[in-house]
Amino acid sequence: MKYNRFLLLLLPVICSCSQNKTMNKLTQTDSLLDRLETDSVKKMLCGIDTLNTSQESKVYYKLLFSQYQYIVDDNFQDTTLLNDCIRFYEKKNDKEKLARSYYYKGECCFRNKDIQKALFYEKYAEYILKKGDLTNKRNLILYQKICEGLAFINIQFGEYRLALHYAKLALHSLKKLDDKRYQAYELGMMSACYNQLKQLDSTAICLSECVSLLPHTDVNCRGYIFSILTDYYLDKDKRIAKQYLDSSFCYTKDALTYLGSGNYYYAINNKKKAETEWKSGLVYTDQHFIIAKIYRRLAEMHKENGDMAGYSYNIEKEVKEKSKIYEINNGVKVGEIQLGATNSFFIKRLLSNVECIIYTIIAAFLCMAIIAYIKFRLYKKGIKRKHNKSMSEKTEELQTTTTELKLAKAQIKSLKKESAKKSDRIERLNNDIMVASQSSAANAQCGKELYHHIKNGGTTVTWTKQDYELCMAYCKIEFAETMAEIERCYGNIAPRKQLIMLLQHLNYDYAAIGRVLGINSNSVRKNIARITPLTK
Incomplete structure (x- = not known):
């Protein structure tokens, strides 16, 4: 009897030790994944027995296995295990692992070209992680990955301001981590955004920092950096551009490298070689925004050569690729998707x-x-114990x-x-x-139609006060900076007066404003004179 009792007491201790051992192995595997030591991770995962472990250990194993598969397999898109992780960690309220599960689910959706879901899940991961402790190193590493992923998606869809915002956050996180391996990559994305936003001084600053960080940069990122530097130096120093082009081919042969190579040969007037390089780039990518860029360059070259048939063919291809981006996104702007995610x-x-x-x-x-x-x-x-009590009391x-x-x-x-x-x-x-x-979306569409009515030569003679309000609500989005300046100068004036001041800012003369409002130039001048600024 005593021996059996001893075994019963010892059994929970043995089980507890086994579970702690499994959890320690999983934690070690997680650390190896952070360092991208995939061979060691594979050995560790194969050596872990999850049959006789706790539910938490099983879910943690699923998360690490999905993360490992995502890293080693470029075609991995299965989110089944990640869905189990999300359900478990939502109940347990483990913010770091929940955010990680949502992030990798978003990345799998992006590989599957489901951009709306990818953005939603990655924005949700960012939202969860911000509520946690970003001073924790592991949380900061994950936050950097999320920001980098959001920056990359926004660049593809032309949301350069949002992409710049997330690239800056990713760079700031890397600086906090004192990790110089990927800082040049973030600076490269920032320079691409600055270049599209025509902020050339900022582009030059980012690229100069990229060059200084190249010795510390991860080998897998160097090809991308050299491709960006090649494009930048094409108009400045073709000799340096050629050096960077050769360096980029040493590290990677992808669509961006061939695009940069084609641009270089086009710049030195070797159009045949440029066309060959651009067409080679089409083989190395399925990303529609890069394919559209290549077709645009081919179209420009054919137009310059006077080959209008080739020009129209390549323009048609470019439009087709851009329409695919629109179809992937179901016609919704990337910025609107991210706003919808927050709501x-x-x-x-x-x-x-x-x-x-x-x-x-x-x-x-x-x-x-x-x-x-x-x-x-x-x-x-109590009734059974109280036999002496009378029936009335009972x-x-x-x-x-x-x-x-x-x-x-x-x-x-x-x-x-x-x-x-x-x-x-x-x-x-x-x-x-x-x-x-639904009402908000309808009002926004109505305001847009009213503004285009003015833009196309229409008048506001039959407009009601509500029409003016809807039109100006749309203009506050379309011309945000101009409308903000009008509000600073004149305060909260009536929508009709706001329209007059906006048209004046858009370089409409008195006659043009009069045609819009259905009045003569003198009346326009009087109306403008009555609008007094806040500070004279």
Whole structure:
């Protein structure tokens, strides 16, 4: 007997030691993944037995396995294991692992060309991680990856300001980590964004920093950096551009490298070689924005040679590739998707709070039922002990208990009614949110049509006050800086006056403004004179 008891006491200790050993192995594997030691990671994963471990260890193993598959297999797109991780870590409230699960799910969606889901999940990962501790090294490494991924996606879809914002965040994170291996890559993305935004001084500063960081840069990133430097020096020093081009081919042969090579040969007037290099680049990529760039360069070359058939063919190809980007995105702007993701986070948070309230009510109901049941059982046991009491006392006690039970049932019914009312209220709130979002989109479209009506030569003679308000609401988005300046100078003036001042800022003369408003030039001059600035 004593021997059996000893074994029973020893069994939980043995199980606990085994689980701790498995968790230690998983933690070591995680550290190896951070250092991209994939061979060691594979050995560790193969040596871990997850059959007799805790649920937490099994889910952690699934996360590490998915992360490993994503790194070693460029075609890995399966999110089944990651979905299990998300469900578990949402319940456990482990922000770092939950954010990591959402990030890799977003990357898998991006590989599957589902850009809306990719952006949504990566934005959600960023949102979760920001609520955590970004001073933690592992959190900061993940945050840098998320920002880099968002910057890359935004560059592909022409959202250069958003891409620049995320590239700066990624660079700042790398500087905090004192990791110089990938800083040049982030600076390269920043220079590409600055170049598209025509901020040439900032482009030059970023590229000079890239050159200084090249000795420390990871080998896999050097080809990309040399390609950017090749394009930058084409107009400045073709000898240096050729050196960078040769260096880029030493590290990688991809579409960007061949695009830069074609640009170089085109710059030195070797158009045949340039065309060959550009066409070679088409073989190395399936990214539509790079393919569109190559077709644009081919079209420009054919136009310069007077080959209009070749020009129209390549322009048609470029338009087709750009339309594929639009189809992938379902016609929604990338910036709008990210704004929608943020709104979805708020709604999800609101719904989770409501769920907590409902669960609290249910828990209270169960507690009351259990208490009533316990009281009833104690009462029955008390009857057996009190044989000496009279029947009248027993009857009185039974009546008291029955009354308590009736009260408990009445409370249960009232709680059920309150729960049903709150469920209806939640449904109404969701409907109101949906209607509000549809109304907002309709107002924005209406404002856009009114502005284009003016732009196409229409007048505002028949406009109502609401028409002016809708038009100016759209203009505050389209001409944000100009409208902000008007508001600073003149304060909160009427929409019609705002339109007059906007047209003046857009270089409309008095006659043109008069045609829009349906009045003569003198009336326009008087209207402008009546609009007094805040500070004279």
